[in-house]
Amino acid sequence: MPEDGSRDELEVVESTIGALDEELLGGPRTLTARDLAQRAGIDLEMVRVFWRTMGLPHADADDAVYTERDAEAVDRAAALIRDHGLDLATVVTVTRALGHTSDRLALWQVEALVEDMGNRYELDDATARLLVLDRLEGLAPLLEAQLVHSYRRQLSAIAGRYAAEFGELRDPGPDRMALPLARAVGFADMVSFTRRTAGLGSTDLSQFVQRFETAARDVVTAAGGRVVKTIGDAVLFVADDAATGALVALGLADALGHELDVDSARRAGGIAEGARGVTPVRVGFVWGRVLSRFGDVFGPHVNLAARLTDIAEPSTVLTDPATADVLASDTRFVLERRSPRRLQGIGAIEPVLLRAAEGAVE
Structure with missing residues (x-):
């Protein structure tokens, strides 16, 4: 059995993670995979495919582990097929790119924050991680805004390169x-x-x-x-x-x-x-x-x-x-x-x- 102090610390950590989870995900986890499929007008397997290609764990179909924002994300993925005519393979590729990149980005940034907290306050690694958890709610909106700005700038740069290469792309040569x-x-x-x-x-x-x-x-x-x-x-x-x-x-x-x-x-x-x-x-x-x-x-x-x-x-x-x-x-x-x-x-x-x-x- 843990000592009372350890138990109290664990309860504080769990409470912090619970509040952070709800803040980051835009609300409580009240929806199932079946709910997400019904909302988007797609079959359950497509929801599983979406979650799998995002690189995230997918629960049983009737487990309430998803939020309203999760439902919106699945619906946006379905809209790429429904409204924009993309085929499923393309949507899977786009989603996998997003999952792979955001996973690495989130880990990279959080580890940088841990290192900063550890160095700045002379903390051991575990304590620095707890401090990051405590401050992540305030930092997340700033990091998110910078991500969107960077992504749009990168898309603009790619569009510019495509425009410059238009003649070459039309005529690849013999x-x-x-x-x-x-x-x-x-x-x-x-x-x-x-x-x-x-x-x-x-x-x-x-x-x-x-x-x-x-x-x-x-x-x-x-x-x-x-x-x-x-x-x-x-x-x-x-x-x-x-x-x-x-x-x-x-x-x-x-x-x-x-x-x-x-x-x-x-x-x-x-x-x-x-x-x-x-x-x-x-x-x-x-x-x-x-x-x-x-x-x-x-x-x-x-x-x-x-x-x-x-x-x-x-x-x-x-x-x-x-x-x-x-x-x-x-x-x-x-x-x-x-x-x-x-x-x-x-x-x-x-x-x-x-x-x-x-x-x-x-």
Whole structure:
């Protein structure tokens, strides 16, 4: 049996979670899955599909675990089919994207809040989490408003890119089987990530990875590219033309080692003794056609960029002969062909070292 103090604390936590749950979900959980299906005029299986693709647990059909806002969300999903003519597979894809992204976003933001509370008030992890729970009701509307604003800005940016590419999309050229989008695509991979982070505690490791992601995103966007995703010790980026891709690649190779100078980070209140030193990256990038789906990019050129990254030296950029030909007339770049190498899953290729011309690229 828990002591009275522990029992009282548990009751307070449960009460806080109950109130927070009702606030976040817009009301009490009074509806069943059958109610949601009836409200939206769909069958019960579609409700199950919606909840499953959102990545959320789905209860028995007669358990009252849903709210009025849940009913509205299911009805909106049904309206995509009913009113806008989308097929079920498309609605499932759109819903899965939302569930996957919002799950990661919510966890990312809440963990950042926990870290902030812990550092600011010198709390242990459990106490910091309780404090976040206590303050989440006030923070949630601000986070939600920023999410909607960011989402609309991203949609606007995509619409702008589509408009700029309209002519190309209408005329893909003689090869009608080619992948649809011409893009510069590249990877930057942190050198010796495992060794450099061995022995770091959770706070130091979090700061180390966060500094890498932040620095990488800043470099990519400043040069005119876009981050597709980060994978712990690597970043995948794209750009709309080969020259911009080259600027992004060179920027990453030049800047990230300095950005992640851990001695400087420690002086600024960051990373601990065990991560001391400069952490450069290897970069591989190519120009080619890709498929964009599920918030990611796919195709042979993505694989080629990844394999070139594997063989690049620290703080250098490698590309392929075809991309080098595209960049050959651009005086901002110096291209040096290297000895042929065999790349896993691709075969023999003559890699090309990309450098900035003296004084041409800042």
